[in-house]
Amino acid sequence: MMMMMGESLAQLGSVIGTVMFVWAMFQQYFPYQLQLKIEKYGQKLVNWVFPYIQITFHEYPNDGFKRSKAYAAIESYLGANSTMRVKRLKGDVVKDSQSLVLSMGDYEEIIDEFEGIKLCWVFSKKLPNSQTITFYPGEDERRHYKLSFHQRHHDMVTGYYLNHVLEEGKKISIRNRQRKLYTNSRGENWHGHNTMWSHIVFEHPATFETLAMEPKKKQDIINDLVTCSKAKDYYAKIGKACKRGYLLYGPPGTGKSTMIAAMANFMQYDVYDLELTAVKNNTELRKLLIDTSSKSIIVIEDIDCSLDLTGQRKEKNEEDGKEKGKDSVVFTKAKANQDENKSKKLDPALIRRERMDKHIELSYCCFEAFKVLAKNYLDLDWNDLFATISPLLEETNMTPADVAENLMPKSAEEDADTCLRNFIKALETSKKEARLKAEEEERLKAEKEHEEDDQNCTEVKDKASASAQDGNENGFSNGDDSETE
Numbered sequence: 001m002m003m004m005m006g007e008s009l010a011q012l013g014s015v016i017g018t019v020m021f022v023w024a025m026f027q028q029y030f031p032y033q034l035q036l037k038i039e040k041y042g043q044k045l046v047n048w049v050f051p052y053i054q055i056t057f058h059e060y061p062n063d064g065f066k067r068s069k070a071y072a073a074i075e076s077y078l079g080a081n082s083t084m085r086v087k088r089l090k091g092d093v094v095k096d097s098q099s100l101v102l103s104m105g106d107y108e109e110i111i112d113e114f115e116g117i118k119l120c121w122v123f124s125k126k127l128p129n130s131q132t133i134t135f136y137p138g139e140d141e142r143r144h145y146k147l148s149f150h151q152r153h154h155d156m157v158t159g160y161y162l163n164h165v166l167e168e169g170k171k172i173s174i175r176n177r178q179r180k181l182y183t184n185s186r187g188e189n190w191h192g193h194n195t196m197w198s199h200i201v202f203e204h205p206a207t208f209e210t211l212a213m214e215p216k217k218k219q220d221i222i223n224d225l226v227t228c229s230k231a232k233d234y235y236a237k238i239g240k241a242c243k244r245g246y247l248l249y250g251p252p253g254t255g256k257s258t259m260i261a262a263m264a265n266f267m268q269y270d271v272y273d274l275e276l277t278a279v280k281n282n283t284e285l286r287k288l289l290i291d292t293s294s295k296s297i298i299v300i301e302d303i304d305c306s307l308d309l310t311g312q313r314k315e316k317n318e319e320d321g322k323e324k325g326k327d328s329v330v331f332t333k334a335k336a337n338q339d340e341n342k343s344k345k346l347d348p349a350l351i352r353r354e355r356m357d358k359h360i361e362l363s364y365c366c367f368e369a370f371k372v373l374a375k376n377y378l379d380l381d382w383n384d385l386f387a388t389i390s391p392l393l394e395e396t397n398m399t400p401a402d403v404a405e406n407l408m409p410k411s412a413e414e415d416a417d418t419c420l421r422n423f424i425k426a427l428e429t430s431k432k433e434a435r436l437k438a439e440e441e442e443r444l445k446a447e448k449e450h451e452e453d454d455q456n457c458t459e460v461k462d463k464a465s466a467s468a469q470d471g472n473e474n475g476f477s478n479g480d481d482s483e484t485e
């Protein structure tokens with residue numbers, strides 16, 4: 001501020017000096033140019049007295065009913081940037097019922113810095129003059145933000161800074177918004193009409209950091225999601241919705257639902273749990289899909305079961321023997337089926353395996369996945385007992401859900417070592433059970449094979465004696481191979 005004042009004084013001195021010089025030298029010779037100069041320096045003088053430009057952003061511009069998007073973005077931007085620098089804050093919005101979102105207090109001032117320049121924002125409001133009741137929300141309290149900046153930054157502010165504020169503000173609003181978990185399976189609403197989607201607040205704590213799976217596989221998925229979100233502009237240009245289809249498969253308790261929640265939290269998307277069995281036909285499915293928000297993950301759980309129930313023939317096309325659990329499909333902003341009304345039943349084409357961009361297998365807990373769970377549940381990065389656990393995990397089929405259950409301390413007295421020792425016992429028991437089961441299966445198989453052999457033997461004998469009898473009765477020879485084969 002001192003610097004600015006010094007600069008301005010020097011400027012004033014030079015302005016006055018110049019005016020006097022001009023006045024003396026050119027008054028008689030160039031009267032017209034003189035007028036121009038006076039005008040120019042007059043303006044300079046005014047600018048020196050108040051060299052600032054002000055821009056006002058009203059919440060309801062033009063007395064309209066629609067809240068200004070720019071105002072909302074500025075509110076989020078300043079809310080996030082003001083908390084460190086402003087003394088009076090308002091904590092009026094509750095995010096996810098857990099945390100407060102803070103914003104600037106009334107008539108509070110905040111100085112923002114952008115690429116070395118200082119910009120001043122003031123929040124203020126005007127109360128209505130009369131006590132009239134109005135339907136317009138803007139009438140209650142006319143709120144606005146006023147931005148002031150030095151005129152020499154005019155181009156920078158209008159060219160870059162305001163765009164920066166709007167874009168950042170939008171991002172912050174998305175981060176702060178309450179995300180929702182929608183479902184179409186709740187039946188009827190209180191009007192007696194079929195509801196489309198009903199929702200609750202989505203509050204799943206899962207993140208990719210706490211998701212236990214092979215690190216490389218996990219990183220692949222994160223990269224794919226990032227690529228998809230970055231390609232947004234490209235898709236907007238070609239007029240298409242950017243979407244991805246994932247087929248998640250694996251035994252129960254391996255983290256399919258947890259992964260969907262981690263994806264939703266990572267992308268800041270809403271989740272739509274689509275219950276296919278509650279959808280009557282393609283038209284209804286199309287309506288449901290159109291009624292989803294643009295930032296959404298649509299989940300179809302157990303697609304194999306769903307298709308069975310809607311009367312479609314199940315295509316069993318198991319890629320490998322491991323696939324036995326439920327399947328889930330996730331796709332962000334799915335495309336509605338175009339061939340509506342053609343069929344009374346759902347078209348499985350929408351969720352065909354080949355439509356999916358990625359097939360992700362979630363499997364039994366490997367050592368890498370265990371390390372994530374040990375960190376989540378016991379806050380351990382390493383423990384000597386890990387060396388015992390690693391080979392045991394390879395020899396057993398324990399799901400991450402079971403591992404998590406075993407790792408969790410059962411009482412306040414149990415420390416990490418005790419929990420790990422209990423887990424080792426559980427792994428050994430599981431290994432023993434698996435061995436006994438395998439032996440039992442082997443025994444049953446052998447018994448069955450034995451029985452079958454016995455049966456075949458008896459059948460051959462029966463046939464042989466029968467044909468011998470036939471041969472005796474009909475005069476055919478015993479050597480007729482085709483009969484006994």
Ligand SMILES: Nc1ncnc2c1ncn2[C@@H]1O[C@H](COP(=O)(O)OP(=O)(O)OP(=O)(O)O)[C@@H](O)[C@H]1O
Binds near residue numbers: 211213251252326362
């Ligand atoms: N990979 C994992 N990472 C972290 N936690 C997991 C993982 N898998 C399972 N869990 C834990 O086990 C619980 C059950 O897992 P989840 O519901 O994600 O399994 P699922 O594969 O969806 O099972 P289902 O096939 O029965 O729907 C979760 O709440 C979580 O605590």
Ligand SMILES: [Mg+2]
Binds near residue numbers: 256257258
């Ligand atoms: Mg699940």
